[in-house]
Amino acid sequence: MAYRPELSAASAVLTREVEVLDERGRASIIAIPAERPLTVYVDKRELVTLMTLGGAPEALTLGYLRNQRLVRSLDDIVSVHVDWDVDAVAVKTRHGIADVEERTSKKVVTTGCGQGSVFGGLMDDVDKIRLPDAARLHQSTLYGIVDTIRTHQSIYKQAGSVHGCALFSARGELLYFVEDVGRHNAVDAIAGLMWLEGMDGADKIFYTTGRLTSEMVIKGAQMGIPFLLSRSGTTQMGHMVAERIGMTLLARCTGKHFLLLTGKERLVFAPELAEVLRYA
């Protein structure tokens, strides 16, 4: 069995009720998503404060350390303990983080809907990433994924104002679904879950409700995932980075519609579906 660090299981309450007045002055109670600080301490040293929904704080912490490339292997992590009484998570590592001062000093404030800050240098490794050329996504699998998301129970449906990310198998089975107030937290949490399971991204499909910005594309690539789907659009940098690393980007995925932006050879158009769509 794969190594697994010692983890707390500190999922928090995810919504809060507040009283509002509508346009006719009528009072009602609505749910809004929780948002709480989680300060990450690595070997008792304060690293960063993440603002999070709080649904998967251990996976978020692990994925953050992974995606920021601060910890290279899960084996280096001894334990991850979340304590909501003090809004903190204590990470114990085997060997510490080398050059932590230097590696966290360069700030890039990114565009993402969400977490947004990456410590510098993420782009540095981008050109080394190779995504599998042979991976294919069938149009019908894509539609299945969009439909799974549409019908999935979510905080978004209850309270709005969160972003969701999901990981699917090549056959379109839902593996993970994580929501957070910041979409980058949701991505990081999925990276953390994949790390814990020793899961490879090469035969997976990643879905996000958020925009396909450069940071999202880079994070997807770091996880080795060739397909990135969104119900939103993309930006110039997201498009450019995806083209450069050969990732397949699909934007505006809703119902039977989508826009295939890059890595177009990986999508298998289904002629029979095209026929159906012609009369839709």
Place this chain on the structure above:
Amino acid sequence: MAYRPELSAASAVLTREVEVLDERGRASIIAIPAERPLTVYVDKRELVTLMTLGGAPEALTLGYLRNQRLVRSLDDIVSVHVDWDVDAVAVKTRHGIADVEERTSKKVVTTGCGQGSVFGGLMDDVDKIRLPDAARLHQSTLYGIVDTIRTHQSIYKQAGSVHGCALFSARGELLYFVEDVGRHNAVDAIAGLMWLEGMDGADKIFYTTGRLTSEMVIKGAQMGIPFLLSRSGTTQMGHMVAERIGMTLLARCTGKHFLLLTGKERLVFAPELAEVLRYA
């Protein structure tokens, strides 16, 4: 006349065309928003890299320095020069930024749809902020604002995937409208424009297409603006901070609908409109 630093006027091309395939395999050309790095140098020292649409880079830089409280007065800024050939902006100050190392070392990675990273300590000053109790927003003015945004020319309508922020006078006149790939950039750019004009926020109304997270509420409060409107929702921290500082938050503002969340006494419900709405 008020002091004004020397500024470049380096607005960039805001969209790019890319070829896409739709669900029937048909090729077409769509516009996507530009996204480019802008590295801020203050007195030749690298401070941060902002990912931006590039429409108002000088105002963005000024607003960033203002909202991060790195520069307290516009008088301290000698010049702001953007050079897209090197994706950089050079800021010259009169006296430098005191304790810049220390003041930019604490990271809070926030939830915002957009820029997202604030240097720590933003919350520290929150309790000192006083917003004008007597300010009022009439329901009909609110509807006028929502309608102005709806009909305004925008990159969003052309290319999607950007957030917009706008500043309105108490009578509902549009003063500024800024879009950016990160909504925090759009807020910061408006803060920069207000700074340049010596404009007070006490009798203004702020509109954003993005969610009302804690960071948005804090930035609005720093500009002294009592009203924050959004077509999106809010989060627990956004709601909590707004309640604490007495800001009026209005979420889900579309058409004739809205949800009044906090600072409820400042909204003037119009009985005649309520009557119209009853039959709408």
